Amino acid sequence: MKINLKILNSHFVSATDKCENLEEKTLVPKMMLRRRLTRASKIAIFLASKVGYKNERIIFGSAYGEAKATIDIIESIYNKTLLSPTAFQNSVHNTPVSYLSILSENTKEVTTVSDLFDTSLSVLKTGAIKALKKDKLLLMSVDAFNIDKVEELNKCKLTQLESGVAMLVEVTQEKANIFVENETFAKTSPSLWQMLEIHHKAQNTQNPIVEIEL
Amino acid sequence: MQQNSIYIEAMEMVCSAGLNKEEIFSSLLEGKTGIKQHSDFLSDGTRCAIGRIDSEHTFNELLIQSIQTLLDNATLKNFHNTFLAVGTSVGGMAWAENRFIEDEGSLTKIELKKQSIHAVAHTLKHSFNFKDAITFSTACTSSSNALVFAKELLDAGAYEHVLVVGADEISLTTVNGFNALGVLSSEGSKPFDSKRTGMNVSEGIGAILLSHQKNHRTSDIQLVGTGCSSDAHNITNPHPEGAGAKMAMQEALNNAKIDASQIDYINAHGTGTMANDTAEGKAVQALFEHKPYLGSTKSITGHTLGACGVIELIITAMAMQQEVVPANFNLTEQELNELNLPNKNLSHKINYALCNAFAFGGNNTSIVLKRVTHEN
Structure with a gap:
């Protein structure tokens, strides 16, 4: 089955260390909420x-999830120190989009997928099926793993420790002009590659429409 | 979208209350809980009540055995044209914890395929050849969201068969984490009781094969409706009036094209925490004026986290097949008197049932099942 999605808008951020200028103070005016947000959030x-998200349904993807909160918890258990409730509540994979739904008061469906290096492809496939309801969807894939022991885990020697890609899409009957060809982006986590490929192609295509095969 | 009927073709489950679906359902009817006190999970050595699977096999062995049993009872010979939708909140966390502790705090031997959320799908893909797979991870609604997607795939005509697996192994992270939040009970949970003391973290595996084809040996239950919503309220606490829960249930009813008054039984999320049960109870009261039977089966199975959506849907389907509403075990004094919470097993025909699952971040899902009889 093939489903075509119109890319209405897309954006990509990436940094070797930490993505700067995320406009946190403007986007999250409440200090208490802002302080609780994870990097991925x-x-x-x-x-x-x-x-241009306006409370659409959200399909989110993350391969490694909340790496910092997860490591903090396991270290706390190992060292028999007090476990932080905030670390635990921030440790689940849907934490970033849960905060987004709270912040934007979005009561619609939010779901999260995680398939290691195929994560962003899973976001696209999930999004394609859900888009058949004919509403706009926010598709997003984020991985942020700039943690203290990153060198012990980063066996692929990725240099971009924080990356995210998002696109607003809707289903269309128009002919596709973008196809997933499994391009590689050596510095960025493979969990983002398929969406990153589409984002790059969409930047150079008029009326970008991607074909998603299920 | 195509809207052909979707049947439960085969199902299987394992949890602390039993090693197969028949054993678990018997435990429910006999009030045999799988929850026991353990002192080797909390960092400070305090005892807590949790649900561990009593088996000589590893969790992964049980996972593979469960899927093989399901396949043996299905009309399929293999899964080569089947889509696998997995729901898990922790994936390979327990494996990773063991490595971390064995290696004295080093992460160097952590393998992503075994540690990550994808670990469950990785194990299953290695043992069975699926056409494609996606893993959903939305905490305690993980496998419910996998079920929602499975229905969408089948409705769209993308697949003829979807296997939905919910699996979560007990881990130090979840037991200590829920303890840090102050919601872990030191005794068996008492959902909807005014003196409830919290939840029991548990492990479990549930698998449901959904299909357009009817398996005449087993399938008289259809999955007819799904609903999803977000509370948009708080990262851990539900909306106090259950606004998000009500929305998900209403959407599931709309999707099933039935009225709230047609629901005979609700298998509640009913964790036994103060916040969840009050919010869910209020949402049920507000939406179901006819007071359908309501019950939580977590006092027997414990809260199997990301697996609970599939496990509790299997329990609901078996209740429909066997025409029995399971009692609310441990319930002595209900908090919300308007709720219809049976404290003994009741013989009752269930034509439509609704199954709830709610999670961190205010993630809500509801699923409607229909029993197909010659009469309807």
């Missing part, structure tokens, strides 16, 4: 604002 909120 800040990236997700920023990306949503950049693609």
